[in-house]
Amino acid sequence: PPGRALYEQMLTRTHDTNVVVHEVKCLAACDRGCTAVVAMPGKWGWLLGHLGPEKADDLMIYLAAYAASHSGSVMPSRRPASLSDMVLGRFPAALLTEHSS
Structure with missing residues (x-):
């Protein structure tokens, strides 16, 4: 499936980086093609869609x-054109660091 192919493409590209790639079965955005989550503590997290193995680079x-952004926001003008429609949603950094009791 395309999601598996994207995962494999990302693994080959992140081998010597500090990017961590995890495979997940479903992000509940089936009508949006391959999806991914990008998140770092202290930054906005993003749900991305309309992805495929051809967009790995x-x-x-x-x-x-x-990663270079202070807040995790990357203006559309700084994104590759092929990713113009990828943002499906965002979530606050606090969700990455809060722990429930």
Whole structure:
């Protein structure tokens, strides 16, 4: 499936980086193609869609811009054109660090 192919493409591109790739079965966005989550503590997290293995290089460019951003926001003008429709939603950084009792 395309999601598995994207995962494999990302694994080959992140081998010598500090990007961590996890495979998940479902992000509940079936009508949005392959999906991914990008998140770092202290930054906005993003649900991305309309992805595929052919966009792996552009996704790596986006990840570098995301990592360099103070807040995790990457302006559309700083994203590769192939990723113009990828943002499906965002979530606050606090969700990555809060623990329930």
